[in-house]
Structure formats: structure tokens, C-alpha cells
Amino acid sequence: MAQNGTESTSTYLYDPTILSQLESSAFHAEYKDGVKPLNPGENFKLRPLCLEDFDKGYLQLLGQLTSVGEVTKEQFEDRFNKMKACDDSYYVTVIEDTSVNQVIGSATLVKEQKFIHHCSARARVEDVVVSDVYRGKQLGKVLVDVLVALGKKLNCYKISLECKDHNVKFYKIFKFEATHGQNYMQLRFFD
Amino acid sequence: MAQNGTESTSTYLYDPTILSQLESSAFHAEYKDGVKPLNPGENFKLRPLCLEDFDKGYLQLLGQLTSVGEVTKEQFEDRFNKMKACDDSYYVTVIEDTSVNQVIGSATLVKEQKFIHHCSARARVEDVVVSDVYRGKQLGKVLVDVLVALGKKLNCYKISLECKDHNVKFYKIFKFEATHGQNYMQLRFFD
Numbered sequence: 001m002a003q004n005g006t007e008s009t010s011t012y013l014y015d016p017t018i019l020s021q022l023e024s025s026a027f028h029a030e031y032k033d034g035v036k037p038l039n040p041g042e043n044f045k046l047r048p049l050c051l052e053d054f055d056k057g058y059l060q061l062l063g064q065l066t067s068v069g070e071v072t073k074e075q076f077e078d079r080f081n082k083m084k085a086c087d088d089s090y091y092v093t094v095i096e097d098t099s100v101n102q103v104i105g106s107a108t109l110v111k112e113q114k115f116i117h118h119c120s121a122r123a124r125v126e127d128v129v130v131s132d133v134y135r136g137k138q139l140g141k142v143l144v145d146v147l148v149a150l151g152k153k154l155n156c157y158k159i160s161l162e163c164k165d166h167n168v169k170f171y172k173i174f175k176f177e178a179t180h181g182q183n184y185m186q187l188r189f190f191d
Numbered sequence: 192m193a194q195n196g197t198e199s200t201s202t203y204l205y206d207p208t209i210l211s212q213l214e215s216s217a218f219h220a221e222y223k224d225g226v227k228p229l230n231p232g233e234n235f236k237l238r239p240l241c242l243e244d245f246d247k248g249y250l251q252l253l254g255q256l257t258s259v260g261e262v263t264k265e266q267f268e269d270r271f272n273k274m275k276a277c278d279d280s281y282y283v284t285v286i287e288d289t290s291v292n293q294v295i296g297s298a299t300l301v302k303e304q305k306f307i308h309h310c311s312a313r314a315r316v317e318d319v320v321v322s323d324v325y326r327g328k329q330l331g332k333v334l335v336d337v338l339v340a341l342g343k344k345l346n347c348y349k350i351s352l353e354c355k356d357h358n359v360k361f362y363k364i365f366k367f368e369a370t371h372g373q374n375y376m377q378l379r380f381f382d
Binding site for chain 1: 249250253256257258259260261262266267269270273274276277278279280281301303304305306307308309310315317318339342343347348349350351352353354355356358359362365366367368369370372373374375376377378379380381382
């Protein structure tokens with residue numbers, strides 16, 4: 001795969017070629033201003049999370065979503081490597097603003113192996129966040145659109161997510177449906 | 192770990208000693224007739240899924256939950272080994288009726304690695320099923336109680352599940368709560 005100078009030294013969480021293999025027919029959303037899922041704008045690069053993103057503000061970005069706490073570079077790398085060691089499971093996908101070398105959007109597709117549905121797998125959308133100074137640029141839409149296409153490409157039988165009331169309309173863009181009579185329940189051990 | 196003759200030749204999906212380390216204070220449900228989570232009755236053995244469970248009716252049991260399809264022994268073993276290769280991720284927990292060498296209950300805890308919450312992890316309860324001829328023996332309660340204790344033991348910051356309306360009351364036994372304003376949405380690619 002052709003890579004520019006910066007990326008050739010990067011360690012990807014997953015093989016980036018799977019992103020470039022996604023066909024335009026796999027996307028659901030409509031875009032304006034020339035934005036495309038795989039080409040979301042000048043200086044905006046969509047790619048897998050890299051080990052080097054610790055130094056590109058990745059954890060600070062997640063901090064806009066929820067509590068992250070103090071995480072050292074070693075702890076970040078350990079977690080990254082643990083995810084990567086789980087083959088075909090963690091598809092953390094980010095957008096970098098290459099003009100400032102900062103990760104400014106991220107969304108995760110997690111693939112869960114099953115025995116049911118002929119030893120199939122299900123996918124989940126997790127931890128969707130776009131930096132507050134980059135909102136309104138359709139980047140959240142790009143990230144979710146790409147994850148849905150990725151989930152299908154990875155042969156998952158379904159993809160799901162949990163979201164707050166005010167985001168239901170947004171996720172309907174991608175054909176997610178609230179399933180009648182299906183409840184999400186949780187038990188929190190700590191924050 | 193002490194094992195009986197049968198188990199010593201079994202290949203566990205995860206280390207069974209973590210089950211025996213769960214303390215009684217970790218369980219939430221009340222039981223009658225002397226049933227205990229780690230000792231759910233005469234001839235009932237709670238343990239991790241084993242590679243040998245293909246021949247003990249495991250897939251037929253899952254077939255009572257949803258579509259499984261025709262799965263060969265080789266496909267089952269491939270999926271089992273793929274799960275096992277994902278360290279600290281798949282905790283498929285079963286109950287065997289040792290008097291007939293059949294798996295008669297199963298529930299899965301899946302652990303998802305995170306960067307958020309100080310590189311923590313979240314747990315999910317999936318694919319809970321008890322054989323229809325063994326219902327009313329508190330075995331579903333045993334399985335979920337064990338998974339919740341396991342999720343906490345594994346340092347997950349939360350545990351969650353999706354369930355139908357008529358099961359909400361059941362899951363409240365274990366302190367699961369329906370989160371107000373939180374929606375579960377899904378998109379099905381195939382059945």
C-alpha cells in the first residue's frame with residue numbers, strides 16, 4: 001500500500017488497506033461540501049489508530065467523551081498492544097488533522113466472535129467523539145458511516161450501539177433502528 | 192487445581208480457577224433448595240466452556256436461543272481457539288449435567304478493552320440460555336449471578352446487557368438498571 005513519509009513508520013492497530021477497500025456503495029449518509037467518508041477534507045486523514053497517537057492528543061480527545069484519567073505512554077502502549085494481539089477484534093478508527101498532527105476524531109468498532117449464526121460475529125460502535133473545535137464538519141457522520149461499512153465488510157451479522165435520546169435521529173441516518181421491546185441495562189462497578 | 196478424571200483431559204476456554212475464587216459475598220440473588228452459584232445442584236457442574244463440549248450438546252443448546260445452523264466440529268474448534276487466543280476476553284460459562292454428560296445451560300461474559308476510564312474494560316452479558324427441560328431449577332439465575340461477580344473480579348468498570356421487556360425484572364435481581372434516556376439501536380446485515 002502506498003504510504004506517505006509519516007505513515008510508513010507508523011504502527012497501525014489494524015491493517016489500513018481494509019479501509020481503502022470499502023466501496024462507496026457501502027456508505028449510507030449524504031454529505032455536502034465535497035466531503036467523502038474515505039476523504040473527509042483537506043488535511044483530514046481517516047486511518048486506524050496508531051501507536052504513535054499517544055503523542056497526537058488521542059487520549060485528550062477521548063477526555064472530551066468521558067473520564068480517561070492519567071495514562072502513561074507505557075500504559076497506552078500496553079493497552080494498544082493487548083487490543084492488537086486480539087486478532088480481528090478492535091477497529092479503532094481516527095481522523096487526523098495532518099496540518100497540526102493531531103487526532104481530532106475517533107470511533108471504535110469492536111467485533112465479538114460468536115458461535116451462534118453459524119459461528120458469525122457481531123459488531124458494536126463504541127466511543128464516538130469529535131474534537132469540539134472540529135464539530136460541524138460532518139466528521140462524526142464520516143466515522144460512523146465508515147464503521148457500519150466496516151462491520152458489513154467484516155461479515156458481522158449485525159452492528160449495534162447505545163446512545164442518548166438526542167442522538168437517535170443521527171444514528172437513523174445509517175439505518176440503525178431502535179428495537180421495540182429491547183432494553184439496554186447496565187450495572188456500574190466504578191467510574 | 193484439583194480436577195476429577197473427566198476434567199483433567201478437558202481444554203478450558205478460560206482458567207477455571209477464577210470461578211472458584213469468586214467469594215459468596217459477590218453474588219446478588221437469593222436461592223432456595225440449597226442451590227448455590229458455584230454449586231448449583233447434584234450432578235450440576237458450573238465451569239468454563241470446553242473444547243469437548245461440541246460432543247456434549249453445546250450447539251444444540253444454543254439452538255434453543257437463536258439460529259446456529261450447521262456447524263462442523265472443525266468450525267466449532269476454530270471459533271473456540273480464536274476466542275481463546277484473545278486473552279482475557281471470552282468467558283463462556285456453562286452448566287453440565289454430569290449424569291448425562293450434556294451442557295444444559297450457558298451464558299457468556301465478553302470483556303472489551305478500553306482506553307477510557309484509565310485503560311479499563313467493560314463487560315457484557317451475552318447469549319444466556321438454559322435447556323427447556325431444565326428450567327425452574329434457578330440455573331439462569333446462577334449463570335447471570337456468576338457472570339456479574341466475574342465481571343467485577345475482572346476489574347471491569349461496568350457490565351451491561353440487552354434484554355426483552357419480560358426479562359427486565361429478572362435482571363434487576365442482579366442490580367442491573369435500565370438507564371433513563373439511553374437507547375439500544377441495531378442494524379442487522381443478515382440472520
